[in-house]
Amino acid sequence: MTACKSGFRALALAVAFILSAALRAEPLPKGPGQVVFANAGEPLTLFTYKPPTYRDGPLLVVFHGVQRNAEDYRNYAIALAERFKVIVVTPLFDRDRFPLARYQRGGIVDAQGRAQPPEQWTYAAVPRIVAHVRGLEGRADLPYYLIGHSAGGQFLVRLAAFMPGEAKRIVAVNAGSHLFPTREREFGYGFGALPPELSGDDVLRRYLAAPLTLYQGTGDVLTSPSLDVSEPAMLQGPHRLARGRAVFAFAEALARKNGWPFNWRKVETPDIAHEAAFMFAAREVEDALFGRN
Numbered sequence: 040m041t042a043c044k045s046g047f048r049a050l051a052l053a054v055a056f057i058l059s060a061a062l063r064a065e066p067l068p069k070g071p072g073q074v075v076f077a078n079a080g081e082p083l084t085l086f087t088y089k090p091p092t093y094r095d096g097p098l099l100v101v102f103h104g105v106q107r108n109a110e111d112y113r114n115y116a117i118a119l120a121e122r123f124k125v126i127v128v129t130p131l132f133d134r135d136r137f138p139l140a141r142y143q144r145g146g147i148v149d150a151q152g153r154a155q156p157p158e159q160w161t162y163a164a165v166p167r168i169v170a171h172v173r174g175l176e177g178r179a180d181l182p183y184y185l186i187g188h189s190a191g192g193q194f195l196v197r198l199a200a201f202m203p204g205e206a207k208r209i210v211a212v213n214a215g216s217h218l219f220p221t222r223e224r225e226f227g228y229g230f231g232a233l234p235p236e237l238s239g240d241d242v243l244r245r246y247l248a249a250p251l252t253l254y255q256g257t258g259d260v261l262t263s264p265s266l267d268v269s270e271p272a273m274l275q276g277p278h279r280l281a282r283g284r285a286v287f288a289f290a291e292a293l294a295r296k297n298g299w300p301f302n303w304r305k306v307e308t309p310d311i312a313h314e315a316a317f318m319f320a321a322r323e324v325e326d327a328l329f330g331r332n
Contacts, residue, residue, distance in 0.1 A: 066175050067126060069093065071113070076171055078164050081136070085168065086113035088120045088127040096124040097207070098172055099328075100165065102187030102194050104315065105265045107134050112188070115316040119324065125184075128172055130164065132194075137161060143193040143216075144227055147201060147237065152226075154234050161194075162202040169204075184328055186210040186254075188315040189265065193217075196286075199249040200230075200242065210252045210327050212318050213259050213279050216272045217286035220246050220293055228271040240297075247290055248300040253283045254327035256311030256318055263313060279313065302332060 067074075072087040086109050099119060103112040109131035120127045132142050140146065146161040148154055157163060165185070173181045185206050187195040192214030199209045200218055216228060220243045225231045230238035259279045262268065266279070276282040287305045294301035308323040318324065 064175050066177065067172065071117075073110075076130070076168060078167055079158075081164075083164060083168070084109070084131040086110045086129040086131070088113055088117050090120050090124055093120075093124055093126065095178075096126065098169065098181055098183040099123075099125045099127050100168060100183060100185050101127055101129040102185070102191030103129060103131070104189035104191055107131065112191075112315060115319045116186075118320050119186075119328075123325070123328070126172065126176070128168060130168060132161070143190050143197070145194060145197050145201065147197070148226065148233070152232065154237055157202065160202065162198045165198065165202070166204050182207050184208050184210070186212060186319075186328065188212040188318060189215060189313065196251065196253075199251040200246040201237065203245075203249040203251075206250065208250045208252055208328055210254050211283075212254045212315065212327075213256060213313050214253070214283065215265065215279055216267045217253075217275060217282055218246075219275070219286055220290050224274075225271060228275065243293070244297075244299045247294045248302050250302050252304045252306055252327045252330075253287055254306045254308075254318065254324070255280050255283045256308050256314070256321075258310045258312040261312065280307075304330065304332060306330065 067087050067089050069089045069091050074085050074087065076083050076085050101112050101116045103109045109129045113127060113129040116127045116129065119125065141161050146155060146159060169183050173179055183206055185195055192211035193216060195209050195211045196214055197218050203209060219229045221229045222231050222238055223229060226233050257280060261278065276285050287303060290303055291301055306323050306327040308321040311317045311321060
């Protein structure tokens with residue numbers, strides 16, 4: 040058994056333990072809430088919202104931007120919770136423990152560029168959070184969707200490549216840079232320099248088959264202090280809108296060339312800039328989350 044498969048097995052066992060423990064707990068309260076989740080010894084604060092009229096809708100896990108303002112993002116997503124009758128959970132990935140390498144890049148490699156086992160990836164927190172909420176709600180088959188804005192969108196485009204899990208749809212909103220499905224670009228912007236088990240054609244094929252939506256505002260064309268303007272980022276395009284369009288076109292062409300499944304979607308909403316609250320409230324967010332290929 041490879042180290043990668045062993046890591047996934049360990050993660051599955053941890054998720055099963057979380058689920059069994061959570062089944063003995065109380066469900067999430069209706070309205071806004073806040074809980075601390077153990078997360079395999081690295082606790083995370085979860086900001087939650089359950090509509091007063093909630094019955095049996097899915098779970099929506101929301102990922103914040105670079106300001107680490109998870110509570111604000113929970114509040115932005117209340118409109119989604121009420122509109123679609125879903126439970127919203129927004130984990131806080133603080134800057135001290137989760138700098139760029141562990142948040143936007145998911146902790147795939149350490150500071151020396153060495154690949155880490157899957158159970159140590161930040162992405163591994165996602166199935167744990169889902170298992171915890173499923174247990175609290177007493178619904179082992181509770182479907183879930185993921186949506187992240189800006190840095191949270193970067194987190195999700197890379198999660199889609201390495202650990203998409205059972206998410207029905209992974210929505211990256213106004214991401215500042217993207218993971219191109221090529222080994223010709225360095226990791227973070229492509230799969231270059233990663234070991235074969237994290238960069239082979241089977242990984243690229245799985246990435247293109249992931250249920251990923253690139254959801255963008257057509258007004259997100261300005262620079263900002265948080266925009267990555269490094270050389271590899273600028274090769275993707277001058278601004279966020281251009282970068283999302285470029286990676287989508289690149290991925291679509293690669294899938295067509297190789298005859299691979301392609302389950303990405305591109306949804307744009309007119310005129311909105313780099314504004315999470317407006318993106319979450321736009322009419323097109325329904326298509327981004329629940330539309331079909």
